[in-house]
Amino acid sequence: MRETPCHVSRDEALIFERSHPGRAAYSLPPLDVPTVPLETWIEARFLRPDPVAGLPEVSEVDVIRHFTRLSRWNYAVDVGMYPLGSCTMKYNPKMNDQAARLEGFALHHPLTPEELSQGSLDVLKMLEELLCEITGMVAGCLQPAAGAHGELTGLLLIRACLEARGDPRRKVLIPDSAHGTNPASAAICGYSVQTIPSNERGLIDLDALRRAADRDLAALMLTNPNTLGLFEEEIEEITRIVHEAGGLVYMDGANMNALVGIARPGDMGVDVIHLNVHKTFSTPHGGGGPGAGPVLVTAELEPFLPVPRIVRRADGRLALDYDRPYSIGRVRAFYGNFGVLVRGLSYILTMGPEGLREVAETAVLNANYLAHHLKDTYEIAYPGPVMHEVVFSDKRQRAYGVRNVDIAKRLIDYGFHPPTMSFPLIVPGALMVEPTETECREELDLFIAAMKAIDRECRENPELVRTAPHRTRLGRLDEVAAARHPVLRWRPQASPSRAEAPPDGAPSERIGSSES
Amino acid sequence: MRYIPNSPEERAEMLREIGYSTIEQLFRPIPERFRLKGPLRLPPARSEVEVLAFFRELAARNAAATEYALFLGAGAYHHFIPSVVDALISRAEFATVYTPYQPEIAQGTLQALFEYQTLICQLTGMEVANASLYDGSTALAEAVLMAERVTRRREILLARSVHPEYRQVIATYTRAFDVTLRLLEYDPETGGIDLRAVTPSAKTAALIVQSPNFFGVIEDIAALAERAHEVGALLIVAITEPISLGLLRPPGExxxxxxxxxxxxxxxxxSFGGPYLGIFATRERFVRQMPGRIIGQAFDQQGRRGFVMTLATREQYIRREKATSNICTSQELCAIMAAIYLSTMGPRGLREVAEQNAQKAAYLAREIARQSGFRLRFSGSHFNEFVIQSEWPVALVLDRLRERKILGGLPLEPYYPELRECLLVCVTEMIPRSMMETYLQVLDEL
Structure with missing residues (x-):
């Protein structure tokens, strides 16, 4: 018999460890066709002799209890404030889930003939048009499954466009405050990456940009507002410099929650933008997806968009158009994360134009409210009016031997999800806080109080902060040892044992990193 | 607006408290000329009742599996989904969480994903799996990029019997690279890859096959692996119908x-093509070249077991342009759905559902082949899909079937011009025999 050192729901084993031969959770109707020996349909040498070894044998009750218990170990935005900067952890409206689960959508096969798919095609067409209006662009593609997938698509579009101009170029400029996916996406598209420094205000250094904007410049990848929460005030000059050098401007729309209904990237000279439907447009992030990263473009880039395009025929019917000779091709099978896109459309239709503007206004107000109340307690490396997020640092608290990761872990004890810490790289010890419009004043005030209380603890009892969290099921996990001796799957004999400590001086993985 | 808790009065108070008199002042950093003077031209806000009614009306314009019998597969399959799957992933504690960067408050997601990785290893016979990629097609494209990293070679041998849309995605992903894609023909008799056409060289990074392939034909993976390994190339196997793993020997073996x-x-x-789930598994020795999130076991100071995202030095948020992939958000909730499904089915359930698919497909294929004017196009081994060739125009056949509320299959000619009047037909456990009899009756009446 297994001992229960604490409540069983706090000590849930792996599903494999709960397996008991003979238990089952499935039911199937009896096979209703005459059977033949399988070997007459499938050559015997291709057949497995036995069922898959190791799959758990559990009852339906076991499955429900197991995964329900696991779920209770997660912190969720439905539980409380989740101020992960650049991740836009806003409320995920429940009616959007209901829309996506309608059987006419959920049980709709992607290869159903067009004339029998008009409802789903209409969802896609309408969403593409509304996102064009929101961003000020002229056409789009909904295939990308996430933000980074949108970046890849957008850069391939730029590449195709420059090749069509007869002027392929090799260099992509990326500000030093950018998210890590930007340089990674550029590399996959075959570009070399040049980093553009930020100036003392945390904005793009225009002189550096001018120097870098040479004949080899393919694109600038710009996040605006940037990851410091600052709007690139010189946006007009930035896009002018890039365009005059013959390059194109890619905008990472991860921070679009600051701009919806307020201003449109297309009006500012942006050539390609991706949006994160799972950020700005409220779809649940699911613990790391599914998301959706639609890409919107100017007229010049439209011919290169992935196939199929959704077009309206003369008779008003929607159709899938593959006849696009300049297209970069597909970036994904079928048409994208349709279920996520339904949710995003549902959100836009619910909010309307005034509602979306109210979202940006409230998100920006909430971020400024936090900045105002915490600026005397935590250093703000680049002060100034912020947009949707504010980046604090641990500069003052470090005097007591406390780092941003410790503050973050201590916030968990106060009932909050920690802020983002892995970037922007230009702020050492960053604590990037994005409250979104979802947080009410009481929740913001509680967060402010918690941050101030932690600051006091840093001075009075830093050890308490350094060893946090104290109220979670597990303490800090040894990520260095986990990476040195990776155990990436369960095996039957391996009973849990303490991982070997890494040798002294071993290169360490980043601990407690976070990002959007 | 019901999603914004603070009332306009509360917002005005907060604004005053921080020293502003109007909300517009907060947006001063945006140049005046770029600030919108009027509302976006979007439909006006609508109530929950109205929006849901709108979507119901749209959903009703689709021919979905509620009303039609789907004999369509080709990379998307209508299978039984146990009720527990939706009940569990509807829990906000799974659905409304971010990527698990803070393991102390994300053990639910992390442990479920560790279980998912284990299940994928068990099914495929591979040593390590990641925590998901976007879908099958992008997972295959990432595999091509990984093969290039591992072998430092630039030639890819790609079977023409791989899903045509997957091949298109590979072509897009490799646009920026100096990669040569060589297509491998299928054997016109068996529908499997023509082994004589498989001639990898010392320049070949990888040989890519799908099994069961796009025609539903099971490939001889062992023979293909031998060919690839003789010249130091990798064998990449794509599976679009993983229920087949309940019955077939795993590619890892x-x-x-x-x-x-x-x-x-x-x-x-x-769900009209997504969200889906990209499965990715490989050998342990390649783990540091693998794209995507990986969950590993870890311990806290008291020696209690937990799970963390690990091997992050492969990833974009640490390595930036030197990362193995640009992927950040993937499909973790979908991976948890798969873990719940596989836990529910267990070894016997998965075997039984796979057998039902094979038996039902075998039955329909046999009976169609008995009809005059129809034959089974390929002689190889099949799982739950097969190609039939018709003496009648397939458009006519499909129209007649549609009148009886049957989506009878996928015409192959748009993808393979040589396969005229051929239909790719799929039969899952969701097709009752009565629908198959209707299908046969329609063919009989042509």
């Missing part, structure tokens, strides 16, 4: 180096 797949069959609805 047969010599595959990378196994990718579409996991939609494991508890995910058809």
């Amino acid at each position: 047969l010599g595959a180096d990378i196994v990718v797949g579409e996991g939609q069959s494991f508890g995910l609805p058809l």
Whole structure:
């Protein structure tokens, strides 16, 4: 018999460890066709002799209890404030889930003939048009499954466009405050990456940009507002410099929650933008997806968009158009994360134009409210009016031997999800806080109080902060040892044992990193 | 607005408290000329009742599996989804969480994903799996990029019997690279890859096959692995119908180096093509070249077991342009759905559902082949899909079937011009025999 050192729901084993031969959770109707020996349909040498070894044998009750218990170990935005900067952890409206689960959508096969798919095609067409209006662009593609997938698509579009101009170029400029996916996406598209420094205000250094904007410049990848929460005030000059050098401007729309209904990237000279439907447009992030990263473009880039395009025929019917000779091709099978896109459309239709503007206004107000109340307690490396997020640092608290990761872990004890810490790289010890419009004043005030209380603890009892969290099921996990001796799957004999400590001086993985 | 808790009065108070008199002042950093003077031209806000009614009306314009019998597969399959899957992933504690960067408050997601990785290893016979990629097609494209990193070679041998849309995605992903894609023909008799056409060289990074392939034909993975390994190339096996793994020998046992797949069959609805689940598994020695999130076991100071995202030095948020992939958000909730599905089915359930698919497909294929004017196009081994060739125009056949509320299959000519009047037909456990009899009756009446 297994001992229960604490409540069983706090000590849930792996599903494999709960397996008991003979238990089952499935039911199937009896096979209703005459059977033949399988070997007459499938050559015997291709057949497995036995069922898959190791799959758990559990009852339906076991499955429900197991995964329900696991779920209770997660912190969720439905539980409380989740101020992960650049991740836009806003409320995920429940009616959007209901829309996506309608059987006419959920049980709709992607290869159903067009004339029998008009409802789903209409969802896609309408969403593409509304996102064009929101961003000020002229056409789009909904295939990308996430933000980074949108970046890849957008850069391939730029590449195709420059090749069509007869002027392929090799260099992509990326500000030093950018998210890590930007340089990674550029590399996959075959570009070399040049980093553009930020100036003392945390904005793009225009002189550096001018120097870098040479004949080899393919694109600038710009996040605006940037990851410091600052709007690139010189946006007009930035896009002018890039365009005059013959390059194109890619905008990472991860921070679009600051701009919806307020201003449109297309009006500012942006050539390609991706949006994160799972950020700005409220779809649940699911613990790391599914998301959706639609890409919107100017007229010049439209011919290169992935196939199929959704077009309206003369008779008003929607159709899938593959006849696009300049297209970069597909970036994904079928048409994208349709279920996520339904949710995003549902959100836009619910909010309307005034509602979306109210979202940006409230998100920006909430971020400024936090900045105002915490600026005397935590250093703000680049002060100034912020947009949707504010980046604090641990500069003052470090005097007591406390780092941003410790503050973050201590916030968990106060009932909050920690802020983002892995970037922007230009702020050492960053604590990037994005409250979104979802947080009410009481929740913001509680967060402010918690941050101030932690600051006091840093001075009075830093050890308490350094060893946090104290109220979670597990303490800090040894990520260095986990990476040195990776155990990436369960095996039957391996009973849990303490991982070997890494040798002294071993290169360490980043601990407690976070990002959007 | 019901999603914004603070009332306009509360917002005005907060604004005053921080020293502003109007909300517009907060947006001063945006140049005046770029600030919108009027509302966006979007439909006006609508109530929950109205929006849901709108979507119901749209949904009703689709021919979905509620009303039609689907004999359509080709990378998306209508399988039974146990009720527990949706009930569990509807829990906000799974659905409304971010990527698990803070393991102390994300053990639910992390442990479920560790279980998912284990299940994928068990099914595929591979040593390590990641925590998901976007879908089968992008997982295959990532496998091509990984093979290039591992072998430092630039030639890819790609079977023409791989899903045509997957091949298109590979072509897009490799646009920026100096990669040569060589297509390998299928054997016109068996429908399997023509082994004589498989001639890898010392320049070949990888040989890519799908099994069961796009025609539903099971490939001889062991023989293909031998061919690839003779010249030091990798064998990449794509699986679009992973229910087949309940019945077929796993590619890992047969010599595959990378196994990718579409996991939609494991508890995910058809949903017009997404969200789906990119499966990615490989050999332990390649783990540091693998793209995507990986969950590993870890311990806290008291020696209690937990799970963390690990091997992050492969990833974009640490390595930036030197990362193995640009992927950040993937499909973790879909991976948890697959873990719940596979836990529910267990070894016997998965075997039984796979057998039902094979038996039902075998029955329909046999009976169609008995009809005059129809034959089974390929002689190889099949799982739950097969190609029939018709003496009648397939458009006519499909129209007649549609009148009886049957979506009878996928015409192959648009993808393979040589396969005129051929239909790719799929039969899952969701097709009752009565619908098959209707199908046969329609063919009989032509």
